[in-house]
Amino acid sequence: MKIDLTVNGRAVAEEVEPRTLLVEFLREQLRLTGTHVGCDTSQCGACVVMIDGKSVKSCTMLAVMADGCDVTTIEGLASGAELHPMQQAFMDNHGLQCGFCTPGMVMSGLDIVNRHGNEPDDATVRRELSGNICRCTGYQNIVKAIRAGARAMGE
């Protein structure tokens, strides 16, 4: 099937098999490998992308369902080498170690800002990260990073 969508601001028209997951389409067909797959049951959140401004697990959506949508992946946040404030906050607060869950964490961080504004408290951020698993950081610095990123986005 032919799908037309916008990915990171770029118009994309591609032929896909109906059974292609959005994450497979992004990684294999568009070679946007920043979005990762860490589980098969929609729990880990390594695959979170933004679709029309809302966080979605791209492993639990068919590519054909994204026809006509505006998709933003981790590759679409920075301007060149200049990091988005949320990305910068992850660096400044050591919110990542191996980096594998990081794209999903950053995307979920942005989703938290969209829904809770620029001053989410610790408990809110921890609760809102229930769909993102990290094995490295122990979460404390991810929470710190998202709160700092949220503040920076308000400035």
Next chain:
Amino acid sequence: MYEFSYHRPASVAEAAELIANAADGKLVAGGQTLLPTMKHRLASPSDVIDLGGIAELSGIVVNGNIVTIGAMTTHAEVAASSEVREAIPALAALADNIGDPAVRNRGTLGGSIANNDPAADYPAAVIALGGTVRTNRREIAGEDFFTGMFETALEEDEIIVAVDFPRPEAASYMKFENPASRYAIVGVFVARTAAKPRAAVTGATACAHRAFRIEESLQAGFGSSALDGFEAPVDKMNSDIHASAEYRAHLVKIMAQRAVAACA
């Protein structure tokens, strides 16, 4: 995932026709359960009919004491809806604690109740609030809708359009989460209505069900102490690696008491 044909109808009528004509068709709403099932090759529909393009299935309308939520309304939309939060705050809170934020952005009311996972949250609300499931053919009382594990009163090619929820005087849902999946090990929804108390339990048994004995206990007085003598039947409870039947029965009581207390 196995191969299938994908369809994206623009109307309920078109969807009904597609599903009726498919060899082994599946309707997909948010896909948050169906797609993982298909990924694991545990389902192999010939046709997948995506309801995501049908505008008439989404939306929230309050009409007097009835809150009508379209089948394709996402959990996130219900959670964020000022109408729902005002009319039935317990329902908004329930929706706000299904899965995780990204799942709530795709998962829908209709998808949840049509799937009828024994540990899903929405069925408890539909039953306890005395909701009515409206399909493209008929209206089904909430408590008649859920017929067994992953089974509902829906006919093969019947499509849920919306659910009507009567506004209660007060309601609350208490969920004891599975630490892994975060589905309900036990969830109890209680509602205080002008007519009588209503309660439903999910997670504990094969299928969400109305909890008549909790309701009877509450008729004497809508307070958590009214449930002091209540015991859920252990022999009806699910038992798995996460919770034994005995523990589930205990949790039904505790969650019911806490839900009642939260209605105060």
Next chain:
Amino acid sequence: MQENGIGASVRRKEDQRFLLGKGRYTDDINVEGQTYACFVRSPHAHAEIEGIDASAATAAPGVVAVLTGDDLAADGIGPLICGVTVTSDDGQPHRAPAHPALAQGKVNYVGDHVAIVIAESLTQARDAAELVEVNYRPLPAVASTADAANDGQQQIHEEAPNNICFNWPFGDKAANDEAFAGAHKVSSIDLVNNRMVTNPMEPRAALGEYNSGTEEITLHLTTQNPHVHRLVLAAFNQLAPEHKLRVVGPDVGGGFGAKIFIYAEELVVGWACRKVNRPVKWTADRTEAFLSDAHGRDHVTRAEMALDENGKFLAMRVITTANLGAYLSTFATMVPSYLYAFLFAGQYTTPLIYSEVKAVFTNTSPVDASRGAGRPEATYLLERLVDVCAADMGLDPAEIRRRNFIPKDAFPYQTPVVQCYDSGDYEAALDQAMELADYAGFDARAEEARGRGKLRGIGFSSYVEACGIAPSAAVGQLGGGVGLWESAQVRFNPTGNVQVFTGTHSHGQGHETTFAQLVCDQLGVPFENIEVIHGDTAKTQFGMGTYGSRSLAVGGVAIAKACDKLIAKGKKIAAHAMEAAEGDIEFAGGNYTVAGTDKAMNIAEVAFNAYVPHSYPEGVEPGFDENAFFDPMNFSFPAGTHICEVEVDPATGEVEIVDYTAVDDFGKLVNPMIVEGQVHGGIVHGIGQALLEGCHYDKDGQLVTASYMDYAMPRADNAPEFKIDYAPTDPPHNPLGVKGCGEAGAIGAPPAIINAIANAIGAKHVEMPATPETVWRACQSAN
């Protein structure tokens, strides 16, 4: 000190690429003409294979090849090996049944590898894998650790009667028994150390490429130790000669031990890419990871302590059954033996320790090292037992620890279990932790919690661990097949920037930053001019990789030694250039100076001179590039006290960790920000083991917890904000003064948490994972 040198919380060099989505993990790599692999795995825990019919699969669309154990055997590939020998009580080496990379007539666990299907696309490979018809004759399965060696149990391997891999007694049993006989009191505990699935977030993957022109195989792997992979695959698995095999560990998304081992899929992909003469890619999905990654822990233990009337420990006895799974993974035998029993002294002066470990085979996934490896199991039983001793003696848990601590002036301290601790001040860490945790205010907090219907408890864990592995001579004496030194090469380029090649591998630890800080500090080269290179056998010299918290304590020292060599060589070059005697040259802050003059020359200029040696000292080689190897003289012994405070809801058994304090001794910190991150992560790993994670096999050997739907990983709301501090001591054997920090949290946390729960509900013991139902039941019986 340089601005970005030792002690500075420098932002990490590796973060930019990860944050931009430009990390390059194995599955992110795509090569021209690549094919995709899907493994056919056993659905049975134990079965004979009566036949495999691959004809339908071979004929399916897009299929390139279907290969089985027969093909592998015909090519003489494998079997997989275990690299450490443990001598059993009959004087024989441990039983080592053959471990074929693709099954040869029999499967021994669910997920065991039967065939590989290679196709043009992943969906085609998966579609075809379902068409491989394997005729199994199921056999009864052995799934229980405790019962595996019982009489009448199904035999798994002919070579291992009663399913016993080894029986390993350690210590002076007679002296120990005597001390127990004369003791004032004997405290005891029976406990299980729950099996965990290590679960790095990046699933394992392999991409194999064969170049028929050079006859070289290149394997991109999710590995913590590319050279060890190459060595074993070449020397023991006959994949290719070492010089014709290149192993690359690109960006690796976490390891925690699970990516140390040489796995069947890696060998098979390497072999298959040559066989089909096409690149072959395989990536595990999460369920495959649950089934086929080596698991961790899984002990059943009885531990006893003999005490005198003052609560002094006189002797300890530990009897353990350790589950090794269906086959021996690469380092499986070492974990429940040397990495376990050598830690039984803990922080205490217990003079006599005797232990017996029975290691058993079961029809479950192989078990090997997982964050801490043996040391969490040792620490858990010891620190739980100490709390039982305190209760039995009517002593405060802090007080009984204090009475038995090895005093700070007793170092170096020879324990009765091989290890000789080099440094430590255990009481200082305890005092500091008690202060930070406000132990004095605990009773008031517990009282307040009672008013809210919550039971509040506090628990200690005073751990020591042995990491920074390891002195090669010690490894050899113990039956290990390798040396555990580490290597480094520090290369100045002619333009003055520096490339550091390390034999360690970074998969989250931040070596690219920490090692650059070391070099920046020592050579005075700006931090941004230093690049750390690792993980590719074609780029870096042989090295042993990263595990056992060894990278800085061993690999960092190798880098420092290479820097020393550069500095020394540079003195000769600088002396010549500045027309001074070599003895008058001093080096500091990146500059060579002539003592007593204002003559100076930057190390970058010296490097340039070395590459453009137009005027150059006689007898000195050109070039500015040195390598060094470091073999540690001893293990590294990080230690500390963790204090956990929990609140238990007695109505549901839910446990909330409300406060957590860690005071650790890691020696000198190079990058405190990174160290703190390691501590956080380790503690949450420990929280996972204590409260959430547990591998569950049913009686037929089916893994019930094979996805995140049933295996509970810790998430952000399972942890509180931690209070972290340090009580460092200086390890005399380590030239950098550093100790390992990567595993400490996972070692220290579980007993602190369980001790807190036991304290809260007044129970002697609660098994891990302390799920709500487990705790609720313990509350019921405690009342």
